[in-house]
Each structure stands twice: as C-alpha cells, then as structure tokens.
Amino acid sequence: MAKRINKKHFIIFNNGGVISSTTPKNWARAHQGCFPNKNFSNSDDTPTVEEIENYLIQHLDYKKLSNDEIVVCYDYKAI
Secondary structure, three states: OOOOOOOEEEEEEEEOOEEEEEOHHHHHHHOHHHOOOOOOOOHHHOOOHHHHHHHHHHHHOOEEEEOOOEEEEEOOOOO
16 A cells, blocks of 8 residues: 555644534634634635644643654643
8 A cells, every 4th residue: 555645734723622623724724813823814824734733742741643644733731
C-alpha cells in the first residue's frame, strides 16, 4: 500500500461533553479570536495548519500524535 503524500490533520476536543473532531482550519474559523492578525478572508489571511497546531500545543496544552497517514491534536485533560 502506498503512503499518503499529504497527511490528514484532525483536532479532537470536548464539545460540551461530546467528544468531537474537526479539521484545524475549521477549528480556527470557529476560534478566530485566537488569531488576531488573520481576517480569514482568503487563504493568505487564514492561519496555516502548522500555525493552528502550534497555537493549540503552545497555548492550550494540546498533545500531538502522528503516523504516516494522519496527525491528531487533542486536549488530553478534556477528553
């Protein structure tokens, strides 16, 4: 089986008691206040997946797991 060229990225979080998953960009769109220098009007003004994951890890204490196919950031304490 061939390896994926691009890994799929997911954010897992506690959504009011329900464990939920979304993409990093969708998470960022729902939390635009976390990225005050971006206006989300186009791809240049939307944070990259790397910027979003770094924010989650550095500011919200998320953990990151990855393998050849996926990358998952999750809040260990909340889920």
